[in-house]
Amino acid sequence: xxxxxxxxxxxxxxxxxxxxxxxxxxxxxxxxxxxxxxxxxxxxxxxxxxxxxxxxxxxxxxxxxxxxxxxxxxxxxxxxxxxxxxxxxxxxxxxxxxxxxxxxxxxxxxxxxxxxxxxxxxxxxxxxxxxxxxxxxxxxxxxxxxxxxxxxxxxxxxxxxxxxxxxxxxxxxxxxxxxxxxxxxxxxxxxxxxxxxxxxxxxxxxxxxxxxxxxxxxxxxxxxxxxxxxxxxxxxxxxxxxxxxxxxxxxxxxxxxxxxxxxxxxxxxxxxxxxxxxxxxxxxxxxxxxxxxxxxxxxxxx
Amino acid sequence: xxxxxxxxxxxxxxxxxxxxxxxxxxxxxxxxxxxxxxxxxxxxxxxxxxxxxxxxxxxxxxxxxxxxxxxxxxxxxxxxxxxxxxxxxxxxxxxxxxxxxxxxxxxxxxxxxxxxxxxxxxxxxxxxxxxxxxxxxxxxxxxxxxxxxxxxxxxxxxxxxxxxxxxxxxxxxxxxxxxxxxxxxxxxxxxxxxxxxxxxxxxxxxxxxxxxxxxxxxxxxxxxxxxxxxxxxxxxxxxxxxxxxxxxxxxxxxxxxxxxxxxxxxxxxxxxxxxxxxxxxxxxxxxx
Numbered sequence: 001x002x003x004x005x006x007x008x009x010x011x012x013x014x015x016x017x018x019x020x021x022x023x024x025x026x027x028x029x030x031x032x033x034x035x036x037x038x039x040x041x042x043x044x045x046x047x048x049x050x051x052x053x054x055x056x057x058x059x060x061x062x063x064x065x066x067x068x069x070x071x072x073x074x075x076x077x078x079x080x081x082x083x084x085x086x087x088x089x090x091x092x093x094x095x096x097x098x099x100x101x102x103x104x105x106x107x108x109x110x111x112x113x114x115x116x117x118x119x120x121x122x123x124x125x126x127x128x129x130x131x132x133x134x135x136x137x138x139x140x141x142x143x144x145x146x147x148x149x150x151x152x153x154x155x156x157x158x159x160x161x162x163x164x165x166x167x168x169x170x171x172x173x174x175x176x177x178x179x180x181x182x183x184x185x186x187x188x189x190x191x192x193x194x195x196x197x198x199x200x201x202x203x204x205x206x207x208x209x210x211x212x213x214x215x216x217x218x219x220x221x222x223x224x225x226x227x228x229x230x231x232x233x234x235x236x237x238x239x240x241x242x243x244x245x246x247x248x249x250x251x252x253x254x255x256x257x258x259x260x261x262x263x264x265x266x267x268x269x270x271x272x273x274x275x276x277x278x279x280x281x282x283x284x285x286x287x288x289x290x291x292x293x294x295x296x297x298x299x300x301x302x
Numbered sequence: 303x304x305x306x307x308x309x310x311x312x313x314x315x316x317x318x319x320x321x322x323x324x325x326x327x328x329x330x331x332x333x334x335x336x337x338x339x340x341x342x343x344x345x346x347x348x349x350x351x352x353x354x355x356x357x358x359x360x361x362x363x364x365x366x367x368x369x370x371x372x373x374x375x376x377x378x379x380x381x382x383x384x385x386x387x388x389x390x391x392x393x394x395x396x397x398x399x400x401x402x403x404x405x406x407x408x409x410x411x412x413x414x415x416x417x418x419x420x421x422x423x424x425x426x427x428x429x430x431x432x433x434x435x436x437x438x439x440x441x442x443x444x445x446x447x448x449x450x451x452x453x454x455x456x457x458x459x460x461x462x463x464x465x466x467x468x469x470x471x472x473x474x475x476x477x478x479x480x481x482x483x484x485x486x487x488x489x490x491x492x493x494x495x496x497x498x499x500x501x502x503x504x505x506x507x508x509x510x511x512x513x514x515x516x517x518x519x520x521x522x523x524x525x526x527x528x529x530x531x532x533x534x535x536x537x538x539x540x541x542x543x544x545x546x547x548x549x550x551x552x553x554x555x556x557x558x559x560x561x562x563x564x565x566x567x568x569x570x571x572x573x574x575x576x577x578x579x580x581x582x583x584x585x586x587x588x589x590x
Contacts, residue, residue, distance in 0.1 A: 014494035018410035019422065021403040022463035029460035030429060033440025040439070047446070096334070099327050113577040114335045117342070120569050120580070122523035124541035125562040128548060129341045132348065132555055138357045140344055147360075173338070181585050204320070234433045237525050241545060257435040264439050265530075273439055284433050 041274040061275035071276060073251055074259035075283070080164060081239075081255060082232025085171035090225055093176060097183035098213050102205070112184070116177030127241035130170050131157065157242065160252035167239055167253055171232070179224055186220035187213060219295075226291045233284050236261070256280050342566070349560040356555045372556040376547075379557060381536050385543040386564070389522060392457045392539055396521035397514050399462035404513060407463060408471020409502050413484055423472075429465040438530060445531045452533040458521065467513050470586055474509035475502065512583035515576060519569060540565045 009017055041061055045054045065071045096115075104111055118126065133140045134156040145151040156166040190212065198208050236257035239248065247254025247262070254262075260280065264273035348356050351366035376382050410416070411423050441460070442451075450456040479502050487497050503510070528542045535546060544561045547554065573580060 009494035011488065011494060015410040015414040015416040015419075017494075018406040018414070018498070022407045022426065022468060023422075025403070025460060025463045026425070026429065029441070029444060030432075033444045034436065036443055037436070037440045040443075096331065099331060103324065103327070109578060111331065111335060112581065113573065115338050116577070116581055117570070117573065118338060119584070120519055120523075120573055121342075121566055122525070122541050122562075122569070124523075124525055124545050125345070125566050126341070128544065128558055128562045129345045131548070132356070132559070133341060133344060138361055140340075140361050143360045173341075176338070178585065181581055185585065234435055236435065241525070241548075244548070257438075260435055261438060264442070270439060270443075277436055277439060281433060281436055288431070 037274045037277065040271055041278050043271045045271045046268045047270060057271065061272045062279065064272060065276045065279055070251060070254070070259060071256075071279075074247075074254050074256045075280075077164065077251075077253065078233055078235065078255045078257075081168055081171070081235055082229045084164070085168040085175075085235075086228030086232040087225060089172045089176060089228065090179065090221065092172075093179040093224075094183055094214075094217070094221065095209075096176075097180045097187060098209055100180070101184055101187045101213075112177065112181060114177075115180055118174045118176075119178045121174075123237040124241055126170065126174065127238060130166075131242060134166050158249055160248070160250040163243075163248045163253045167235075167242065170238055170242075171235070174238075175228065175231075179228065182224055183217060183220060186217040190216045222291075222295060226288075226295075230284060230288055230291075233280075233287070345559050345566070346563050348555060349563045350556075352556055353554055356559075368556055369560065372554075372560040375554055375557040376561050379547055379554065380538075380543045380561075382543070382561065384536050385538050385540045388454060388537065389540040389565075392454050393518050393521040395454075396458035396462065397517045399458060400464060400467050400517040401510055401514055403463040404467030404471045405475075405503060405506060405510060406498065407468045408473075409475050409479070409498055409506075411468065411472045412475035413479060413481060413502075426465045426468050430469070434526065438526070441527065442530050451531055452537050453531075454537070456531040457524065457527055457539070460527075461520075464517075466586075467517065470509060470513055470516075470583070471506065473586075474506055478509070479505050508579075511576075512579050512586075515572060515580050516583045519572065519580075522565075522569065 040054075042056060042058060043054045044057045044060070100108060100111060134142075136142060136153050136155045136158060139156070141156070142151075142153045146153065154162055156162045194212050195208055198212060203211070234257055235255045239253040239255050240258050240261070242248070243253050243258075245258075245262070245266075247258055256276070257280075260273050260276050263269050263276060344361075347362060347365055349372060350369040351362050352368045352371065355362055355366055355368070407426075411419065411426075445451050445453075445456045448456075483501060484497055487501055488494075492500075523541065524539070525541045525545075528539050532538050532542060535543065538546065540561070544558065544565065547558050547561065
């Protein structure tokens with residue numbers, strides 16, 4: 001089949017035609033809305049009033065957000081959850097990956113698949129499962145803790161003190177497999193003769209782990225922890241679904257993203273929510289930039 | 303799980319100790335695996351129990367007899383088949399568009415020369431860094447002004463040229479499609495679109511498979527976009543419909559678990575068939 005000449009793509013224009021879907025979609029659903037949200041951050045607006053109801057308010061949205069008790073509370077919750085769910089899990093994932101790397105041959109893919117399964121499951125299904133498992137009086141987790149350690153029932157999801165650890169646990173459970181795979185990928189690049197030489201020198205597994213594996217995956221550890229923490233700063237679905245979209249007892253599980261959503265869609269303050277989203281973006285960008293710098297310094301030192 | 307910690311004293315105690323430590327480590331990995339699977343087990347088990355049986359102490363550990371009743375309840379509370387249909391439809395549309403747009407762009411970025419190529423690819427990569435929450439309000443505004451609120455196309459169009467997909471396609475095209483082949487075809491008078499369709503696409507099949515899996519699962523699980531743009535229960539995709547069940551006061555846990563289990567089954571099946579490919583695809587952005 002040959003197309004008539006005027007329909008044939010000239011090699012000069014072909015690449016632009018091929019990337020045009022990206023350009024169009026990115027322009028319409030990326031750049032334009034983002035610019036609009038920056039514009040909106042300086043306006044007072046309720047969507048019910050139509051576009052005409054918009055009013056320029058200068059920096060009022062920003063100063064309101066900075067004086068808003070809930071904004072700071074949400075930010076503290078977010079930082080707590082990002083660190084508590086993002087950092088300790090690596091203490092489990094690194095040894096797990098090391099052990100799978102050295103000691104699993106035939107079962108390897110199966111073990112990885114089991115640990116990875118939560119990552120591909122829908123957050124809604126996960127939140128529904130854990131909502132029941134964490135339930136105070138009839139939940140499996142309290143039943144198990146009671147049976148094993150004689151612990152009294154903990155009100156995981158209904159008290160301000162316990163809901164954050166419960167959510168951090170769910171995030172941990174969900175990402176263990178993902179991060180373990182990252183570490184496994186890093187460990188595969190370590191040359192095998194390093195281990196052979198160490199074995200000949202009489203170094204045991206523990207010393208090999210300490211002196212070969214750990215130093216080799218250092219960049220990956222840094223990258224992995226950064227990725228977890230920055231991902232944690234954007235935490236939305238788990239706390240949102242678990243708390244019925246409200247943020248939990250005394251807003252203890254209200255992350256910044258959840259508050260942002262509520263400010264816009266529950267309280268109809270789109271200008272204020274836009275301002276908050278840019279403030280939060282600044283926090284994430286700043287933290288990303290700092291870790292990037294730290295990474296460069298480390299690379300330079302090594 | 304803390305295999306290495308367990309292995310420490312073993313060095314001192316010699317071979318027998320080392321072997322014991324290894325078995326302890328295996329046991330810990332196995333217990334960890336049970337731990338990963340247990341919530342799924344309870345989801346399936348609870349799907350077969352009535353509300354009052356689930357609220358027992360201790361909770362049921364084995365299957366009950368209320369699966370059919372739970373399913374019936376589920377279909378009474380939400381238009382389950384419609385919601386499921388929309389989930390399938392949106393996921394398929396999203397996958398098809400993603401494959402088309404990302405392979406086109408990935409091919410162009412990998413094998414063609416054009417002005418602003420570097421800058422444009424930088425732009426693609428930069429969009430990956432943009433936090434999801436930045437998009438929530440703008441997404442609603444744009445869909446509102448396009449009149450796409452409560453329309454399924456609002457769910458599969460915006461993400462169809464995903465940065466991740468373009469990145470994946472570009473990486474693969476660069477290594478799997480020989481430049482000479484494309485140039486030879488061009489010399490022979492093959493049109494640019496034919497080159498893409500008849501030569502490049504067939505060579506990219508493995509990567510297209512991976513991207514298809516990733517795109518399908520992302521769409522199937524997507525919660526945030528439907529939450530923002532969908533308004534009426536009959537138009538919801540499954541995750542949103544299931545959540546609407548949960549927000550009522552007397553949550554029917556059996557029916558809810560039943561629905562969650564059904565929503566999870568396709569993923570587990572896909573995963574069972576292609577777990578290696580899927581894991582490689584999902585971690586590709588982070589590993590490289």
